[in-house]
Amino acid sequence: MAEAVVINIAEALLKNLGSLAGKEIGAAWCFKDDLEKLKDTVNTIKGQLADAEQREVQDEEARSLGSRETYSKVDAEVIGREEDREEIVKMLMLDPNDGENISVVSIVGIGGLGKTTLAKLVYNDEKIEKHNFELRLWVCVGDDVFGIKEVIEKFLMSATDEKPKDVGIEQLQRKLCGVIDGKKYLIVLDDVCFR
Numbered sequence: 001m002a003e004a005v006v007i008n009i010a011e012a013l014l015k016n017l018g019s020l021a022g023k024e025i026g027a028a029w030c031f032k033d034d035l036e037k038l039k040d041t042v043n044t045i046k047g048q049l050a051d052a053e054q055r056e057v058q059d060e061e062a063r064s065l066g067s068r069e070t071y072s073k074v075d076a077e078v079i080g081r082e083e084d085r086e087e088i089v090k091m092l093m094l095d096p097n098d099g100e101n102i103s104v105v106s107i108v109g110i111g112g113l114g115k116t117t118l119a120k121l122v123y124n125d126e127k128i129e130k131h132n133f134e135l136r137l138w139v140c141v142g143d144d145v146f147g148i149k150e151v152i153e154k155f156l157m158s159a160t161d162e163k164p165k166d167v168g169i170e171q172l173q174r175k176l177c178g179v180i181d182g183k184k185y186l187i188v189l190d191d192v193c194f195r
Contacts, residue, residue, distance in 0.1 A: 069142065070116050070191055072120055072123050072136075072188070073120070073124070074120045074121060074124055078117055081121055085122055088105055088122045089125050089128060092105065092186065116190055119190055122188075123138060123188050132184055134183040134185060135179075135184075136185070136186045138158055138188045139158050139187065141189055141190065141191055142193075148169065149169045152169065152176050155176055155187070156172065159176075
């Protein structure tokens, strides 16, 4: 990584500046505090680069094993997303007043922001569970889903807890329509990625 080379050069420079001669010069020029701040900044950047590099390795490992599969259960206590969760829950609880029978809420952003965690919090919110959604479907689209047929199959698996038979897209679509027709449902499409 080019960033690692820059950090190594900056570290070497700081070591030289931090030497006894550098400290004497720094004291004489009144930039000792600035030198310490620069050292802290370089160390922070170095830590962030190490974290990013580790995530990159983990992402590469996940890609080599196939796409990750997400699920709706919240694994741990989540702090700091209460307002976002409440805002989305309020939107989902409203009856559409524009004549449509569908509402769409998108949670978008770069990887690692907590989009899936926020979706899990909404999906498992007590108000959502009690809001007469006859079906709640969690579908992880991921990188391994290449077409509408695979998405419909995932919908059906989520709705029926059964793997659909290997049939054509027309039969899958009819089966899905039969499962959701006339019902109020919440569908979470997780890990949707546009490249």
